Amino acid sequence: MSICRQNxxxxxxxxxxxQINVELTAQYHYNSAAAYFxxxxxxxxxxxxxxKKSSEEExxxxxxxxxxVNKRGGVCEFSAIEAPPKWTGPLMAMEAAxxxxxxxxxxxxxLHKTAEDNDDAQMCDFLASNYLGEQIDGQKEIADLITNLKRVGGDNLGLFLFDQQLGSRA
Ligand SMILES: [Fe+2]
Structure with a gap:
């Protein structure tokens, strides 16, 4: 029984x-995509x-x-992770991502709404400072990649160059 739990x-x-399950599912799916590529x-x-990098971040x-959860005096409950899709190519993988x-x-x-509904200011702050902003940055980044992959279309040299550029990013 936790003695530090409050509000x-x-x-x-x-x-x-x-949410832990959602993040671990993303980690597992991205790891399987890395194996495919x-x-x-x-x-x-x-x-x-x-x-691979995306998987590590998740x-x-x-x-x-x-x-x-432990810091707040709670207990994590772990559940089954959904299997990844069958990867069929770069555009399919980025659209799935x-x-x-x-x-x-x-x-x-x-999750943020749940924190708000329960007047949990610390949890709202934790989610806003560590997750919410970064999340939309990531979505814009993948959307840009999809736009350029569509631009490349079925061109083999284009895909080769796209892959090189993707690999040279920090
Ligand atoms: Fe995440």
Whole structure:
């Protein structure tokens, strides 16, 4: 039984565990996309690097939530992770990533609402400073990549150059 718990509603605690699952699902899906792009018959190292880095970031997002639940004197509940889609190509993967990020964002906004409804100022601050801004930056970044992938179309040299540029980013 926690002795540091204060103003932490069980609805907020439960909702944070659901968000942990959402972030871990994104981590798992992006890791499987990285594995797909690393196959010798796909061989797009820039995409592999992008998805590997994205996967690591999602893992950090999940870990920060886990640490936060414990800091508030709560208990994390872990549940099953949904299987990733079958990856079929760069555009499909980026479109799936954008759909995933929009799902994550909707889930974060709903989590923030739960914090507000329970007058939990600290949880609102935690979500706003660590998740909300970064989330829309990420969505814009993926949307830009999709626009350029569509511009490249079915051009093999275009895709080769796109992959190189993606791989050379920080
Ligand atoms: Fe995330």
């Amino acid at each position: 932490f509603a069980s609805a907020a605690e439960k909702h944070l565990s659901e 690393d196959r010798d018959d796909v061989a797009l190292p820039g995409f592999k690097k992008f998805f 893992g950090e997002h999940a870990q920060m939530l886990i640490d936060y 954008l759909a995933m990020e929009m799902k994550v964002n909707a889930s974060l906004l709903s």
